[in-house]
Amino acid sequence: xKNKITLLMLGLSLAAGTTTVTAQGMKTKTVMVGGAPxxxxxxxxxxxxxxxxxxxxxxxxxxxDLVETLQGPGPFTVLAPTNAAFNxxxxxxxxxxxxxxxxxxxxxxxxxxxxxGRYSAADIMKAIKAGNGMATMATVQGESLTFWMKGKNIxxxxxxxxxxxxxxxxxxxxxxxxxxINSVLMPS
Numbered sequence: 001x002k003n004k005i006t007l008l009m010l011g012l013s014l015a016a017g018t019t020t021v022t023a024q025g026m027k028t029k030t031v032m033v034g035g036a037p038x039x040x041x042x043x044x045x046x047x048x049x050x051x052x053x054x055x056x057x058x059x060x061x062x063x064x065d066l067v068e069t070l071q072g073p074g075p076f077t078v079l080a081p082t083n084a085a086f087n088x089x090x091x092x093x094x095x096x097x098x099x100x101x102x103x104x105x106x107x108x109x110x111x112x113x114x115x116x117g118r119y120s121a122a123d124i125m126k127a128i129k130a131g132n133g134m135a136t137m138a139t140v141q142g143e144s145l146t147f148w149m150k151g152k153n154i155x156x157x158x159x160x161x162x163x164x165x166x167x168x169x170x171x172x173x174x175x176x177x178x179x180x181i182n183s184v185l186m187p188s
Contacts, residue, residue: 031171033180034082040172044070044078047173053180056086056094063098064106074175075118076140079156081184085164089184111141112158112187118176121169124154143187156181159188 030037034051045067048054057080061067070076086094097106115137119127124147127135135147146157154166164183171178 029170029172031168033168033171033178038171038173038178041174043175044074044076044173044178046071047171048080048178053082053084054080056083057081060098060106060110063100064103064110066107066110070114070175072175074173075116076176077115077117077119078176078178079113079115079145079164079166079181079185080171080178081113081164081181082167085181085183108141108187109184112139112143112145112185113181114140115145116140120177121154121166121179125149128154139187141187145185154179156185158185160186162186 030039032038033047034053036047036050036052038047038051045058045061048058048061051058061070070078096102097109119137124135124137127137128147128149133148136144137147138144143159148155148157154169155163156166157163162183162185164181164185166179167182168180171180
């Protein structure tokens with residue numbers, strides 16, 4: 001009976017979102033993404049592989065040989081496009097990027113979605129406020145992204161002017177944070 005109660009309590013805490021205290025003393029919450037809990041004690045890759053909404057992104061990270069990097073200590077802020085975001089692109093373009101001979105181009109696209117450092121939604125909003133409505137941040141790829149807000153939502157614009165909305169902010173990881181976005185960003 002005690003084991004059943006413990007399992008029931010564990011299930012309820014996962015459904016409600018559990019709170020964890022990290023090694024840095026930060027309180028973080030387990031967030032559900034793509035039908036799976038994203039544990040703040042696991043790294044970006046350990047969590048992302050369980051999200052049903054990020055199978056294309058995970059396949060791209062593997063094809064680009066970036067798994068080891070994103071399992072590293074970081075910290076990283078990853079703007080993670082969903083499968084639906086990748087589906088907005090021409091199918092041929094995605095398939096072409098995944099080819100071994102295009103690994104460098106794929107790495108460029110993926111690292112354009114990564115910021116060095118841990119930037120929570122609150123950090124990004126502070127930067128937007130300090131920048132009078134816009135904040136420009138450098139990506140690991142080397143080019144910049146521009147962030148702004150519309151109402152309570154955070155948006156990000158790429159080099160070509162295409163925008164994405166942060167749909168799930170602050171998915172904390174042991175080596176950074178993920179913000180789920182609804183479009184793929186492209187460097188110049």
